[in-house]
Amino acid sequence: MFKITERRMIVPNLQLMTLQAPEIAQVIEPGQFIIVRADPDAERLPLSVADWDRDAGTLTVIFMEVGASTRRMAAMNPGEFIPTVAGPLGKATEIENFGTVACIGGCYGIGSLLPAIRALHEKGNRVIVFMEARSRYLLYWQERLAPYCQRFFSITRDGSTGSKGHAGRVNDILREEAIQPQRFMVNGCTFLLSKASRELAHYNVPVIVSLNPIMIDGTGMCGVCRVSVDGRTQFACVDGPDFDGRLVDWDELLKRRQQYMNEEAFLVHDSGCGRSER
């Protein structure tokens, strides 16, 4: 059992949770993920890790309340326990001195970029951060990212802070500021990842995206997380989750993400009352 030491809504619909998992905290690296279960009947839920404390033995995740499982997690409080925290899973993000790296985070991806941003900074990269959200009240962690980045930009769809627009605005800002990145990193929903990959392809530098397909075991067994990269089938849980977004078949991935929409909605919207006895 794994103890929850912190759980709060960080911005509307996004939850921050800190868990005691000392052995994982000891060895986890940027870009790796964990699988959690909220209770013995729950799904296995893959979550990006937004931070850790090796001394305290804790992991911090940020997740969006979307389906039944994330709602159950969001209803849990510090002091409670969850039965599964398995990891660290997936390959670590490649961290080198690339030069200038532009990092784009949206939604939970603002948080899950922190470990890579910190590591890139420590390797001597010039790190430019773009935070993307619908509106200013959905941005967070500016102060936590600040120490590791040279430049910091907000993009909101309603223009309530920073530039108005979507991921495509990154192009304009880089041009205006005369910044020529040697690498991009993008974390967030599949839509953001796909959009950024398309918009930024013309730089001819890697656009590293952290994929979040449906998973079950997360250990290289079930194959549900398969994704076509450069025409080849790759498995996000063991070959990823980082891939060069320029090579990902986004249409296919976006459709695969939809597979269980009906069932997810059923779990969220159906209370179970009046369901026939079996």
Add this chain to the structure above:
Amino acid sequence: MNEAKKLDLQRQDMPKQPPHIRRSNFKEVALGYTPALAIREAQRCLQCKKPFCMEGCPVEIDIPSFIHKIAVEDYAAAIRILKQKNCLPAICGRVCPQEEQCESKCILNRKGAPVAIGRLERFAAEWEAAQDRVEIPRAAATTGKKVAVVGSGPAGITVAGDLVLLGHEVTLFEALHEAGGVLTYGIPEFRLPKAVVRREIKYLQALGVRLVTDYVIGKIKSLDRLLEQFNAVFVGTGAGLPWFLNIPGENLNGVYSANEYLTRMNLMAGFRFPESATPVSKHKRVAVVGGGNVAMDCARTALRRGAEEVHIIYRRSRNELPARLEEVENAEEEGVIFTLLTLPLRLIGDAKGWLQEIECQQMKLGEADASGRRRPIPVAGSEFRLPMDACIIAVGNSPNPLIPKSSPDLETSDKGTIRVDEKSGKTSKVRVWAGGDIVTGAATVILAMGAGRIAARSMHEFLVREG
């Protein structure tokens, strides 16, 4: 037996749920022998002086002795004899391919009616479980040696069971949240109830095995780190990524690997959705590609999940199906349609990315190939389409990549299996043994257990000698 005995060739049938009932529930199909049936069957055993059946058993069970004990109604003694060699009789009695092993060697098999050894094994195990006082054998004096077993499938639990009885301190690591490996995530409830698996795992824990779930060796800890804490390590990490057919359309929605489909249904109890939270979509027309036991499991699961029509698509003919005959017959009785001599060419989807049709080609059988089976040859111009809303690909899988990837000094084959010395299960890495599917590629439960037994013997020799 001294007096000449008249050969009894009346093999007692296994009582089963009738097909029309069982095809819509997940309860176990085979109901097990009653004591009367078991005794009658046990009495058929000739008690050969030189029992060939034992040669067919990978874990060397003293078969005539346990059967004799059933014949004389001393069931406690029967289970004791079984457990000397096999800590999982309830599982093996159900899922071992006895027709290729012990029963194929039975002298009565020459008359076409071998003693139903597997059913008797299962009977003894179920009798014990029903007594509610499972006998815990006393382990040897503790040796102070520590053993890590990685993977709690059939190979791992055999090693753990054998070594704990020899007095070693055994820790069993499992990456998933529940122990049992393929017994838990793979083999369906109606063939091997999960309660039986849990019972056997509990038994191991009662013997003193420490079980650690949710612990992914190769990620949280490397083999080298394990070797700092343990005197010896056994790797039984089993199945890895599924193979696909490499035809267009395999990433459409509604296309599953067998591993995914079965894991959703079994480990995650998808058949209880929405009571369990992991969904499995309801499909009307399901095609399962492949002809092995796993394909039969998928097809029969899909029927129980409410599919109107389920096809097994296999490129050879019925004679070449690699599945156990018993499983093929069960599937046929339940209404699975065998679309044989058929090769899928591509999967065709709708605009939203959901599977709609499978384009197939007719095959005919040619000369025998290297495997000894007749090679399927495409029949030109025979393409046809089957409307389907789900397709489960059950054509095997590669070994699990986590340990080989994280231990570059562990010698592997180009298929990704770990290389071992067959007689001992020793790998190229000092103090590391391996066995089961991670060594052989996809095989059977009992072969994995046999490999576990061989490795355990070698590990024990090492541990008492120098470990």
